[in-house]
Amino acid sequence: MFFKIPVLLCVLYFFTVAWSYGLDKDQIDELVVLYQKHDKAQSSNIKNEAIFPHEDTVTYLEQVKYTGDIERFQKKKPKSKQKEFVVNNKTMPQFLIMLANNNKTSDCLLNEGLTSYEVNIFMEMFIIHDKRRDGVFGEKELDVLLNAQFIGGHKVIMMEKLAKKVPVNALLYLEAILKEKPRFHQHLNKAQIDKCHALYDSSKNHLDRKKQKALFETLNIVPDKYHYLLDMKSARPATHELQELLVFLSEYDNDFVKTEPFIAHVRQYVHDFSVYYDKDRDGLLNIQEFEEATKEISPEYNSETFLNKFFPNGTPICIAEYLNMRLSLDPKDRNMKIRGYTPFY
Known part of the structure; x- marks a missing residue:
């Protein structure tokens, strides 16, 4: 089969x-x-x-x-x-x-x-x-x-x-x-997440290609003379591009301090966000979707506390903001439980 x-x-x-x-x-x-x-x-x-x-x-x-x-x-x-x-x-x-x-x-x-x-x-x-x-x-x-x-x-x-x-x-x-391909490197710390979030915030309908290319150049995937290949156009909305960008960065960017808090199993976090929480598939969590997500994320869910801390302006949050929220919930736990899935690596 x-x-x-x-x-x-x-x-x-x-x-x-x-x-x-x-x-x-x-x-x-x-x-x-x-x-x-x-x-x-x-x-x-x-x-x-x-x-x-x-x-x-x-x-x-x-x-x-x-x-x-x-x-x-x-x-x-x-x-x-x-x-x-x-x-x-x-x-x-x-x-x-x-x-x-x-x-x-x-x-x-x-x-x-x-x-x-x-x-x-x-x-x-x-x-x-x-x-x-x-x-x-x-x-x-x-x-x-x-x-x-x-x-x-x-x-x-x-x-x-x-x-x-x-x-x-x-x-x-x-x-x-x-x-x-390396199996065990799927980590992102706050600095890396914020780097992608800044790129997303500075973009419009699609991620800014020049800034994205500059980010890719730091990963040393190809020699300098082939950096022009890193200028990639996408037809997907920026909210969806950001999700794949974070997965890609988690597997190729080694720029993080291992003694500091980081998120592991990035693929699973992005999967949960896009499949289970983002009901309308727009790449963002609105207030209703956010509340449903936080009920499952934390056994000690308190609607007012979560909304004030992570949803202060009522503006839908993207995947980068969601990952930062997960990281801040328990920064000491680098293998936070994610819907009970077993990672493939």
Whole structure:
């Protein structure tokens, strides 16, 4: 069966949510299984040869509940003027970027995965280093790519694993990145949360791209000469962008003092906020949503106390304000209980 139990639950929770958090492990793993079924195409360097048939692509998109235009992936009739999208080695980076950026109602932050920011950066780097423009890398090409990309300091391990699969296309590369991605760093302290909150406050409909790029540059994901890749445009509202930004920062920003209070399990906090508390899915908690959230958050809930301290102006609060509230409730407890979930790491 395609989805594991946690993913099935998340499909139900996210059925009405209209944005993507990137690609999770189940979504990537199923693509790899599909890829391995068609060994003739996967061993070929022919640029226009499909890696898997149109019907398999469409079935996969339906399984992940992709909400975009599926018709462009279907086999076109001979007289049709509409250009079809063939998923092959050359187009795989574009296909993965499309999946990460577009809505899939199976997206769930409880699952291990890569944010849309990561998929965009890693795939753009893959395209840049694909000098032959055939979508596949040999061992030497992989070594050059890995030297140009900072992926959790696991370059040597990745090289050993990927070399066994040569030639490697963008899908196998992305799979390897996820496997080597650090598992235990998902922390945010107040300074980091406030940094994201300030970016959100200075933005309008969408997060300010220049300020967001400047923030990404501090994370050392790519060398300086590739910093232009960190300028990413999003069609999502700023309230929703902020949620993914905090998840992304929690996994890549090491700029916090471990002896000071911080929030762990950021993915779960953002999941709870967006799925259980933000009933109207606008990325904010209004006063009614806030009161419902605080009833569950604190056994010693006192409506007036919470409202005066965390909702003083009656203005709906964003995810950054919510995280700061959770941090202030018990700063000594760095593993605060969150709806009883067990983190995946």
